[in-house]
């Protein structure tokens with residue numbers, strides 16, 4: 001029987017995870033913030049952690065996860081942050097799996113969860129469309145039932161890492177005659193189906209992680225429907241809540257702040273009062289965010305998180321991340337314009353890429369303006385809108 005990692009003291013658990021991480025995390029992936037594991041690298045990471053018994057810390061044991069307490073999950077994240085690990089999206093493990101566990105059939109769980117665990121399946125998230133982002137419920141991609149299949153037509157956009165994914169979870173319209181939220185379904189599809197094409201989009205940072213995904217009479221078995229027909233909005237919302245928890249963590253602000261401190265030292269700006277004042281404000285904000293995150297984590301341990309607080313965390317974390325990277329560019333003067341990695345003091349990073357990673361963080365996982373609507377709605381009441 002597998003060892004109960006929850007029975008270890010926090011210190012012993014931290015030491016065990018740190019030892020494995022330091023011995024096994026490839027050095028070439030130790031590039032925080034600006035590097036994200038994609039495609040075969042992401043698959044390799046899932047396979048490594050799976051083989052070593054470290055995969056899926058938050059999943060219940062009955063589904064093959066570690067069933068770790070939230071405290072121990074946070075310890076794992078802290079150690080990865082301290083080891084300067086590259087980011088991993090894990091749309092299958094972090095976003096889809098929790099909704100499959102809640103809304104999926106036994107067959108769906110048995111088919112998809114093991115393949116997410118062992119890295120056989122990489123997933124992507126097909127929610128946004130060219131005319132449906134913030135107002136997601138207006139989405140127009142359709143799925144029409146035809147015997148034992150759905151025929152899907154339409155287009156998704158901004159689908160992260162779709163070009164590397166084996167499968168996609170999509171929101172589709174299955175009923176046009178009801179209120180817009182009531183006619184949506186959540187469907188799973190293989191990326192190699194006839195009629196499904198992916199077109200990467202090159203962004204200003206010179207990267208093509210985001211994609212368009214086109215559905216042209218794509219035929220998917222009806223057993224790929226998750227939850228009830230026309231009830232996909234409930235499934236979609238559960239997933240978005242999980243996404244906001246991740247995006248409200250202080251990891252990226254904390255890592256970027258460390259880089260900012262290195263820059264200030266490397267550029268010998270320690271006596272510049274203006275710089276010091278601005279850095280001090282950012283540090284205070286970082287402490288506030290970390291304290292709020294701790295409170296939210298403690299509340300989550302007691303099962304008491306509310307949506308407005310998750311939205312607040314997402315807003316605070318992403319805007320602080322941007323303010324810190326803005327300050328990095330400000331203190332770097334002409335080096336900030338270089339389209340290549342720079343070495344300043346002890347810091348060796350690509351400032352432009354860092355800035356480009358921070359910019360969209362206020363847009364994805366629900367734009368911050370929309371999060372502010374949620375916050376005002378929940379705290380002040382609908383009249384405040």
Ligand SMILES: Cc1cc2nc3c(=O)[nH]c(=O)nc-3n(C[C@H](O)[C@H](O)[C@H](O)COP(=O)(O)OP(=O)(O)OC[C@H]3O[C@@H](n4cnc5c(N)ncnc54)[C@H](O)[C@@H]3O)c2cc1C
Nearest residue numbers: 125126127128132133134158159160360363364365367369
């Ligand atoms: C890096 C990145 C990765 C992404 N990855 C994925 C992915 O994997 N899968 C996926 O499905 N989508 C993904 N998205 C898409 C993302 O979810 C959408 O961009 C986001 O929901 C906003 O939608 P939109 O781009 O259509 O902008 P719009 O909704 O058109 O918004 C435009 C502007 O108007 C504001 N606005 C809109 N409505 C309101 C309102 N009611 N009140 C106040 N202001 C409002 C917005 O805040 C924004 O500033 C990603 C986006 C980015 C940037």
